[in-house]
Amino acid sequence: MKPAVALAGAALVGIPIVLTLLLRPASGAPTPVTPAATPAPAAAASSAPRFPAPPDGAVVFSRQLGSDGLALGVVPRRGSMLAQASVVGPQGRGVSGLAVTFEAQGATKPATACGAGCYRATLATKGRPASVDVVLRGAQSANWRVAMPATWPPPDGAALLAHARAVWSSLRSLSFSESLASGTGHVALSTWRMQAPDRIAYQVNGGWAGIVVGDTRWDKGPGAKHWISSSQTRLTQPRPGWVKVTDAHVLGSETVRGQPAWRVSFYDPGTPGWFTVLVDKTTLRIYQVRMTATAHFMRDDYSAFNSTPAILPPR
Secondary structure (H helix, E strand, O other): OHHHHHHHHHHHOOOOOOOOOOOOOOOOOOOOOOOOOHHHHHHHHHHOOOOOOOOOEEEEEEEOOOEEEEEEEEEEEEEEEEEEEEEEEEOOOOOOOOOEEEEOOOEEEEEEOOOOOEEEEEEOOOOOOOEEEEEEOOOOOOOEEOOOOOOOOOOOOOOHHHHHHHHHOOEEEEEEEEEEEEOEEEEEEEEEEEOOOOOOOEEEEEOOEEEEEEEEEEEOOOOOOEEEEEEOOOOOOOOOOOOOOOEEEEEEEEEEEEEEEEEEEEEOOOEEEEEEEEEOOOOOOEEEEEEEEEOEEEEEEOOOOOHHHHHOOOO
């Protein structure tokens, strides 16, 4: 199975992130989509105490680091801040044995291990730190400068995301393009359409295509002329692709497609993973979702709200 095929199945909106929509046995026959309570790789990670979740109340940031996920959680305090670096390997385990230091406002502090893949330090601060530098040395190395929000501490974003989720769920249809990587050199590009109440269509660039309508699904392999049908568990669409929101904060504002939008970050313990989303200030529609999770580094860009072409069974 090619990495692009496995990757493309990880982003069914409104279904836990690691549903393997496009995973197929060696025979090439399609495997029906079956929603699960939690994502497959993430289920093992979330049940393992070694997964380095951010500290409570943290403002979270994340990025890809090769095949690992790297996140920073910062908890503002009076006269100081708690900083935690989380490093997650491709099997959902924390990466241990790294030397980590933090720098803010000209002061440097070495981190202390707080579990597998967890590194913490408390730094003295005066007012808002402009940025926090995370320096990793070991099996993985990185120099990562993270700009802090202009408002410090940043506003809570939970209510905003709850409203945005409601708007998303009320849409009749939407489209999005996706870039999904599992590590360096493995990137799947795909386009998706979602239509209420239970229709999905996707095309992986140079790869598989699929259509789901109610309890039936059709798949077509690369270069194939005919669709293969199979039974399908009904999927409610459209829905956001995260399970639970914690540590949500409004990082700031920016302009997206000529419209003002909020940038909001949060941690999802159900995936588990770190998310950053762009929310239109007027409509509360979500323009973009970025996710850092176990061997899944995703960017989705949304468009055609309520104007996506109808999804119909193939002829």
